[in-house]
Amino acid sequence: MTTGYVGRRRGGELVVTRRPEDTELTPDRSLDLVNHSPNGFEVGYSGSGPAQLACALLLDYYGDEQVAREHYIAFRNKVVSQLECDGAAACWHLTGEKIDAAMATLTDDVVALADGGRPSPTLPENWRAVSRPDRRVFQRADCDHYIVLGDGSEEWLVVLCSQGDRAYPAPLAHRTVAEDADVERVIRELAEESNDLIEPPEGER
Structure with missing residues (x-):
């Protein structure tokens, strides 16, 4: 079974789970790269919570800090801003194949590395x-x-x-x-x- 992610609401907060391990994805690791939303993730718009989730997803999926840093803004705009998670029973699914497909199309909005150059x-x-x-x-x-x-x-x-x-x-x-x-x-x-x-x-x- 390939890697994928599921998002759902718990007490109003967005909880993201990594499949098939069923481990919870938290902002902690991605906060070492970019600090947009230390209080948690969000989806459905282009803002701080979705930016943090985009960075966390790319970092977790690819395990590459440079890829996450350079592409998380474009990934947020193309993918995370389009995810929906409304209502008590609603959730979204994001497969590894969808992540790879989206990343293959991203050529703009590449963010320069804050500690690079x-x-x-x-x-x-x-x-x-x-x-x-x-x-x-x-x-x-x-x-x-x-x-x-x-x-x-x-x-x-x-x-x-x-x-x-x-x-x-x-x-x-x-x-x-x-x-x-x-x-x-x-x-x-x-x-x-x-x-x-x-x-x-x-x-x-």
Whole structure:
């Protein structure tokens, strides 16, 4: 029997069981990766509880922290937000085959690793350059701010954004830069603007 998951309500709270072992899935292990909802899981919308469940499911099913971290937002949006668990007798079933099928289609909403990437000599110490095949991405190591560099037809679009619990990153600031301009300077400016909005924790400056 292949691995699967069942969710049902118990006293109003969502309880998730791993089959065939019938062991209860808790947020504890996934909280070491992302801390969206320490009080429990939820389904049926794109928010904190579903985000925690998405991370916990991927971490438990694949046993791979990087896979869980990079794909839990997209998995929440595509799968967990669509699960329903209403009424005393209602429950949902999620098979391993469905998880694999969903993951095979996920190409967007990949979250940069909070502790990943590499230091950049041109950026503040709390920023990292994150490897992405399709675009240049930079991320703050101490909060969920990102700088994304998009290649336009004759200019660069440099966006400072924040993910949070949103389905898509919310832009905080942006610059449109000519192709022959100093793009690295603009990236530095947005990184400093982010640092001015939210100061790094003491000891990480």
